[in-house]
Amino acid sequence: MASGEGQSRRWGSLRRTHGPMGVAGGPPEASPPPALLDARDVEVEIAGVPILRGADLGVEAGELVAIVGPNGAGKSTLVRAVSGMQKPSGGSVFWSGRALGEMRGRELARLRAFVPQRMPVPNGVSVREAVTIGRSSHLKPLRRLTGEDRDGVEHAMERARVTRFADRDLTTLSGGELQRVQIAIGLAQEAPVLIADEPTSQLDLGATIGVAGLLRDLAGSGLAVLLVVHDLALAAAVADTVVVVSEGRTVATGPAAKVLTSERLTEVWKAEAHLTEHDGRTALHVAWLKGDDVRSP
Amino acid sequence: MARRALVFAALVAALLAAVVCSLAFGAVKVPISEVIDIVFGKGGSATDVQIVETLRLPRTVEAMLVGAALGVAGAILQGALGNPLASPDVIGVTGGAGFGAILIIIVLPGSIALLPLTALAFGLLAATMVFAFAWSGRNRGSVGKVVLAGIAVLSLFTAGTTGLLAAFPERAPSAIFFIAGGLTSSGWRDLETVWPYFAAGFFVALFLIRPLDRLALGDDVAASLGSRPQVIRLGAGIAAALLAAASAAIAGLLGFLGLVVPHVVRMAGGTSSHTYVVPASAIGGAALLAGADTLARTLRAPIEMPVGPFMVVLGVPLFLWLLRKAV
């Protein structure tokens, strides 16, 4: 995850959005397409309490952005606000150039898919049925599913690697399997951006690796991914860009190596730690018991 | 999938059987061949034609409509509130309708012709009060608020009803019949008044089926897919209120059906998918009420018994058997 690699990935995505002819700087009249997500100075107040006081967020195709920060910093609130789940009280949010406030539900559903941390599991619903529900944002009310819709459902399940248990009841799935099904439901929307709110926080190591790897591969195939995550080593390993949220503001944006420095870890998390990377593996070295002199202001 | 189709087919068969029995049987023996002739317009003796066309046919249609309406109301409320104990009573409709009917029967008996409309109007008023309270302030439209508001409004109208009964004790017996619930053989008269409300309720419910499936995956997933959870809940409340109020207007206060039928079809079909549960609850409810009503008016003919106990006798054993088998 050296910055060079991340850079090339971004250039690669630009090439894709410009089409086969274009490198950045194709025909003079072609203006760059609007960013998939452009959120600036977002403010959110809940019950009169300011939670977000000005946060920025953006993502491009093929980019995986990890949003990190201590509990209560506003990470979830930020992604929920830009996703339209929570009304912002200030700032601007644009999805593919369209203002959030101007879009109706269905239009927004084509531009972004939100995967919550944990969804309630209804009885007697199979994986395929659940993913089909995800497809319903494409259907007009009362219109029946077409062959194209069914193909879309199968495709979403393949991409999320859940096809082999497509007929199983949701209630029989493990945590990791259920999380992948949730991602499949999001993929069924066929939106260019997928937002996952702490998908791995309640999973064990193996399941985490499965979900993280899936999200990384999805980004690699061109999907833009916004990932709220607690685990800093994981963030460093999978993300092209890390956004640090602290006390309602985005305090840093950039590659993990630049952003997750020891100073920042101390400043934001009040921890004495540093991040290392070797051979594609990342690790967070933490002075677990050092405590007092670091935490005192 | 196959299991669902099988259960659905069984429900349709049960409904057909119930309809045939409801038309063919009654306090007066009319030979089946004559019933068939009359139904297909070939006529029969004047008395028999009157019995089949003016008494049994409208009553059968009413039983199907009310049974279907209460089944659908229960199914969409359980889906929208995410609560297995939800039923049309929860949104206050039955309390309001009961009050409206008692008001006419006891205080304004001369206006008896207005009874269906008054029961309907008060039923809708009660539901409106529940929604207004539940959608105000913080946590707008949350399940907890709806349930508590429903309890409060129900208590309010029940108190009003009890007060009326206490103030006019002589007239109380007339009111008991309405409270007990049941169908009457009064031709198409009542249906002509309330059919638009049934139609509106079913119409809204139809458009709620897919949104309710989305809601079943959680408010967040529903929002991601472009739905607004509170709007879906409100819509479900409105549809359920229309269906329950119209039902109470012509059949009095019938409990049990709206609560139990959706559970029975869910357990039998092994799924909570609303594309199956809502139509199945309609068919199942219609079959149950039509069957129970036929029994209520033939078992001790010519005496007409209240329909409630027969619904319970038909429905509860099936419910318990399925409950045992359910995982």
Added chain:
Amino acid sequence: MRKLLGFTLLLVALCLPATSQAAPPKRVVALTPFAANTLAKLGVTPVAIGQTLGGAERFSPKLKKATVLPLSHPNGPNLEQLASLDPDLVFSSQTWAKGNEAMEELGMDVVVQDPRSIAGAYADTFEIGTIMGRKHYARDLLQQMRKQVEAAAEGIEKRPKVMLILGVGRTPFTFLPNSWGGDIVTKAGGKLLTGGVSSGSGFERISDEVVVAENPDIIIAVPHANEDDIPSLTEYLRSNPAWSSTNASKNGRVYISVDNSLLQAGTDIARTIRKVRGAYLKN
């Protein structure tokens, strides 16, 4: 010695217990119009009479000055109010069963009478007379009543089929012959529509199919309503599609009776029979 004997005899005479006939109760309360009016006819003034809330009982003009006790479920009169009147005897009805129990516990004697036929009314009238120590008044009264009733039931030309129903709308209850109203209508010459059913309570919900099959000539409804409700109620019943094929509906012979005369036993039986014949049966 003679003085002592005389004194002793006097003492014995004074101390002789009252004869086997107990003294009639002095303070009597009548909670039903039947008991109240019967007492009035026997020349007894009850200490108080009962009137149900919102009820339409008919009382004899002799009772105008009587204290009125409002009656409501489930006890009937307010028990404290009743107790303050210190009655020896209360004539009550089965409707106030709970209250009757309480009255007995308060030491009052309670006589429950709910006559459901003309014969029953005669028997209960005699019972009241006996209890009040006015047996021969009662005998005279009964003789008079019987004569009046037979006169009222004289010369019946037609015996139409009559459906007598309690309440309006939502499958009303039918009066059977063993109910007060049923007995009156039968005495007035009507043939009650019963569907072949009998019941201890005197009422049953009978299927409209049976009504259509038996085709009554006359329908009389006894709802709980006021005089001014009669026109709209009559129209409502006349236009009931279920009965549209009956003679009653076709000939417009649908009537509403809002006073209590068919619901509750009264003492003006002859008048009631005459009214039924004149206004409804037209026989």
